[in-house]
Amino acid sequence: MTELDTPTRQLFRHMPSSEVAIFYAIALAACLIFCYGIWLRVKKYRSGRKGPEKLMPSLRQIRLAIAAVAKHSTLRKRNPFVGFVHMIMFWGFAALFTATALITIDHDVLAPISENLRFWKGDFYLGFLLVLDILAAGFVIGVALLIGYRYLAKPARLDYARRDLKPEAYDRTGYKRDDMLFAWSLLIIGLTGFLLEILRILADRPKHEVWAVVSWHLANVFESLGVAAADANAFYPYAWWFHAILVFSFIAYIPYSKAIHMFVATVNLALKDPLAGKRLPALDLEAASSGYTSITDLTAKELINIDSCTKCGRCHAACPAGAGGFPLSPRDVILSLKEQADAKFGGANLFHEIKPEPASENANLIEPKTLYSCTTCLSCVETCPVGVEHVPLIVKMRRALVEEGTMETNLQKVLERIAMTGNSFGQPEDERGSWTSSLPFKVKDATQEPVDVLWFVGDYASFDAGLQEITRKVATILHRAEVNFGILYAAERNSGNDVRRVGEEGLYQMLAEMNIAAIAQAQFKEIITTDPHSYNTLVNEYPEFGGTYKVRHHTELIWELIESGALPVANRLSGAATYHDPCHLARYVGVTDAPRAILGAVGVELREMPRNRENTFCCGAGGGRIWMTDTGDKDRPSVQRIHEALEIPGLEYFVVTCPKDLAMYRDAAKTVGNERLKVTDLVELVEAATAS
Template sequence: MLDTLLPILIFCALAVMVLGAWRRLSLWRQGRPSPVPLIRGLAAMPRRYLVDLHHVVERDRYMSKTHVATAGGFVLAALLMIIVHGFGLHNRILGFALLGATVLMFVGALFVAKRRRNPPARLSTGAWNRLPKSLLMFSASFFVVTLPVAGVIPADMGGWVVALILLIGVAWGVSEMFLGMTWGGPMKHAFAGALHLAWHRRAERFGGGRSTGLKALDLDQPNAVMGVEKPTDFTWNQLLGFDACVQCGKCEAVCPAFAAGQPLNPKKLIQDMVIGLAGGDDASFAGSPYPGVPLGEHGGGPHQPIVSQEGKGLVGADTLWSCTTCRACVEECPMMIEHVDAIVDMRRHLTLEQGSTPNKGADVLDNLIATDNPGGFDPGGRLNWAADLNLPLMSEKKQADVLFWVGDGAFDMRNQRTLRAFVSVLKAAGVDFAVLGLEERDSGDVARRLGDEATFQGLAKRNIASLSKYHFNTIVTCDPHSLHVLKNEYGELGGNYDVRHHSTYLGELIANQRLNLGQHKGGSVTYHDPCYLGRYNGEYDAPRNVLKAIGIEVKEMERSGFRSRCCGGGGGAPITDIPGKQRIPDMRMDDIKETGAELVAVGCPQCTAMFEGVVEPRPYVKDIAELVADVLIEAPVPQRSATRSDAMEVH
């Protein structure tokens, strides 16, 4: 009886699965076009899955091993099952292979079930708690129905009652594993995830690359709606990416806004986009809600506005404005989903079309338009901090080895100390450098993160025009936000530069023995990785090497390096200022205090400002440039002239 029913069951399930796949594809295709190489992407997919994705999953050894066993066992079992039971190829060796695959899958599923017994808060429950049972059911039933094929037991053993029970088990397993894959069960992640990897909008991320710059918006089509208003305004492969989410909540666990009690949970946001894709409401979401926002009140559809001015909409605007764009969620996501891109896309609509940037957002954007700096300061005062330093100007020198990009910290009295410290180091090392002076403008970072692509592109184009007038080898800046924008986002607008953070450059000066440095004499020191230097640009070593060179042994925080927690200063978050239960810099300062360090070394004006805003008593906050300048011995370095002529030959 099973021999007749099994093939029917399997092929029916496969047919319904294909139907579901077609429906899912047509849901994604509602999105805007996005050119990706379809065939080459599919060809690259196995490698992306086995190498790049596994590399991320491998950070959690338990889960990576469990997944290898379960998924590997399942894929093998599914293929063999179709051959053996579907086509009725009752080969003994195939039978044993199928038995092996189901055992492997069963063992993996046991570990999945174990993880689900006392799940951490970040995991979703609901249908996801059903999954281990379905996995066990699938592997166990196919194990038993395959036993006769392998010749372990006779084919007619057990009678029709056992056959019926087995059939129910097989049906359950097959529906979860095959129908659920394309009709929206937990297994959807396998189907959508595989295609998401194949057609990812940032293919450069695979193979160890880095792709963090936001993609430019075409402003020359005034009749198109700018940014993302409805789910269908996302590109089709962004929609596909949302569907790949496994609701593991790794993003939720690292999100600084979620931890601070602001109404954002990256996992819920992605799930809300999935709801928007298919239509419905969030009542059945089985994970942590946005802090302070009850479930069941929000809903939407593919052609309805995501943020509704009247009524509830799919997500509230506060959710989108809570993000600090720290990219911790993207870094953690095992499915390589791009949360920050999606958030900025939706912010673009709110700013460019609705004109509803919250709190000080509108003022800051107006200032950027009128004065080229977010504070509304007179642009003529941009070089006042260096009135007594006699800085070489690009407009006079026309060429220099290093262009020192000062950034908007020039208007901030705290940051001026950092800038002056860095200039003293540059002078001591005899670096051939110059500044743009009054020709420099805000890099456009804040405008872009606030969704004002028009102001960003305006600033960027004028900066690129200024830079194109002069000859230089490297841009060096003390601001990781300027670094990121100049290095990763100006390229699309025609400005390609070699840009380095001051810590990187200091490291090079030290390595080339162009600095005569003493040893740090103060208390213990910890180091905070700025998001825009670390996760955005992969620079984790240079700041630590510089600190090591001046005799500092960094007392590392638990969350450092690529897991560093945001200071709360990025993405315009201090400007939009969405209330939460606590402040993000306070939480980070607690991390710093935990190390017992008396001083925290930083490399970003935003981080400095956020940390110095934490009430005392707390560790001192000093920029790396200040720490180096403190131990600078201003005696001529013997081989300086020689090194200098070496450097000049590079021209």
């Protein structure tokens, strides 16, 4: 095979040197504009306060981030169709970018040194054609499908309407314009790229270009429609320059638009805290305030975090507060912070929300009512495909509100009661174990005698008169299975999980220290708790304060007892049930299997609601919301959840495994006026099935 017969391609086909020079001048200008935009963003991040977070991810974090991007695991999690189509588009784009880089290296780096160093020819070139043509077709199809999905299906999560402002108070045309420019630019770049291939094949008919399988067959279609070689050759230069200018314009546009997420999101995924929201940061002793009062309080990592948002609306759609008619959208919180950061530090975003009057510099970062609407259910963090950490930011802003005394009167009273008595009910400390008095057996005091299992009971299970019978049933089940267990009695305090998420960090730390000291007095092998909120803070947050324990939910222990035969099922039950996963049990600590296994073991048929396991819907009690009295303008999340369950035919039980859930859903069931569905704690079914 001679040099002339070697498969390759002339890069600047029939182009005079003057036009080549113009091409490189435009390329340089585009790259300079791109670099300036990147510099503006880096400058903004460097303006952030130095925080405790590490800005250099570990190799493991980098590997996990690359794997997440490569597999699109975070994007496919809640919407497989969009995730799969985006993955096709992504890999097509990555292939085109890689191809451009390889051609640049071959033509502009290696060719001037020696022709023998060039690799863009021969078998490599043929394989290059085949792979690139197929992936490029995937890119075009993927972009087209996503555009069609957005503008034809019109998913509600992509509606930019704000929940906290009237339509006349803002204008988000810029966001919509950016979305359209981004999507249509990609599609036109892909289509004109194929058009160039088709025209070149029609004009020259190089035999080896048959390896470009898609372009070759499309060229045949054009030829059958009457496009001659001369026509293709005449039109080619115009198409070439249009495509080149469009590509360079897109490169220059990237840092100033939504397109930047291609870079920032990957960085953010590498920096993401795997316990974001589950383990809140302690107070920054060097900060002027306990919470965030100004955009200058945000750290460099947090500025990267909010810049990663793609406005996809998944958090917006998943938020129970928004569904309940509260003025909270996690997406809008992040977008508001992003725009305030750009205004303060000079960001590169060209597409902003327009408001008639800019907010006062001394105003709250986010309105208090919006911040206090959050249930800290973690659905926003869990569903975000780019790793935005909404809840920690919301809590940090709440801390400033708590510090200045901006909160509901009822919430303030509850926090005062907890500070005085160690529980949210304001009951005397020595009454915490009073629920045990009517039991026919003695519940051990774990601070006085050794036990295998230390039961951290929690406020609601200990003091709520409507829930104490459930608490006694748990004790009865453990006693029946001959579990050596005990409780802390008066030494136990509120775990502080919700206190911390309200924003009262000082009170939380006091409670944590008191509980850790009390637990230190006990001899035990493991801790169980009936309260998922306590479970989270015991296992995820107390270690930072010196308390590291083996912690399990009581359903995990009960399932172990049933499975081992220590707690035999004597009476098989019947009926159909749906199970509600508590946010703090499913999303926070990942316990979803044990309750379902127990339902099967006692004979109840499980019929799942559409939103289940980690995708569960919040009851509305978390984040201190159970202590607040304000309401939204739609049905409460708990009422919506009951309606969701009632859509399933033939249900007898709505099963819960959280004291707060039991209180919330019993009240919601009364509100709905339902007579068919019985809100039941799982231990009620277990106690009935194991009674002799």
